[in-house]
Amino acid sequence: MKKEERQQTILEYLSKEHRVTSAELSEYLSVSEDTIRRDLKELSDQGLLKAVRGGAVAPSPMPLHYRKREKHDLENKKIIAEKAISYLKDGQIVFIDGGTTSLALVESFPHNLRLTVITNSFPVAMLVEDLPNIELIFAGGRMCKTSFTTSSMETLDFFKNFRADVCILGICSIHHERGITASLYDDSQIKKNMIQNSNFIIALSSSEKIDTAEPYFVSQLKDIDVLVSNISPDDEILKNYKNKGLTVL
Incomplete structure (x- = not known):
């Protein structure tokens, strides 16, 4: 699975579960936890999720204004x-x-x-x-x-x-x-x-x-x-x- 596909899968998974651990994603996507941590950092930098210790949580869906x-x-x-x-x-x-x-x-x-x-x-x-x-x-x-x-x-x-x-x-x-x-x-x-x-x-x-x-x-x-x-x-x-x-x- 390409990185873009993997990261999209992470976002879809998170939208359903609200919170996910690196270990869960590693098993779900059959990749190393190091790979998952890099993906979570990239997605967090883009504002698409919030990386936390051991995993990630979803950002609030509320509009800002x-x-x-x-x-x-x-x-x-x-x-x-x-x-x-x-x-x-x-x-x-x-x-x-x-x-x-x-x-x-x-x-x-x-x-x-x-x-x-x-x-x-x-x-x-x-x-x-x-x-x-x-x-x-x-x-x-x-x-x-x-x-x-x-x-x-x-x-x-x-x-x-x-x-x-x-x-x-x-x-x-x-x-x-x-x-x-x-x-x-x-x-x-x-x-x-x-x-x-x-x-x-x-x-x-x-x-x-x-x-x-x-x-x-x-x-x-x-x-x-x-x-x-x-x-x-x-x-x-x-x-x-x-x-x-x-x-x-």
Whole structure:
């Protein structure tokens, strides 16, 4: 089998399994693990997968730009929002990031909910404007036009001035070994800062982001308290996350 055919087979295999080891691919393709490692590095350099120790994981299938994400998978975002809303109580200070799933949660806020929301997301801020009992504190800085958020040193410094009761984290990718990762460096640093300055972390993730990885590290799984997804907590793909000690909804 030629290299191009072998690498295409690797990608097809990974799209079905989400994660694969070098040993599995070596046996499946009848080539050495050294050959597989070289293939995985080449494919990783092209952004087609994420090479990890002993194998590879699939990248998140989500589009990068906010405008393409905002209408994507709306029903599953509503399911996630309905599960997560129970964690929000009157009087809390809540960090909310710029994920579109986080936005779906804000859309589900009842009118009588009393919170202080601290966010760097323009769409979240626009929604909160119409909620009479929500106090809004907006994190300034340079605007990232890809995510419709502020994302700069000023934004990072701003979040350090607060200690949130709850952090709502819309994530790009989550993996039971690599933790939470992001596709944009500045976004990864903002999320990391939010986590460090919060008492309780809720990660929102659709099933298609589970067991995927992106280039920029955000946090280990041990830093997260709850993982909320659109699928049943008993789904097999969530087993590894339960074993890591996460509450899974």
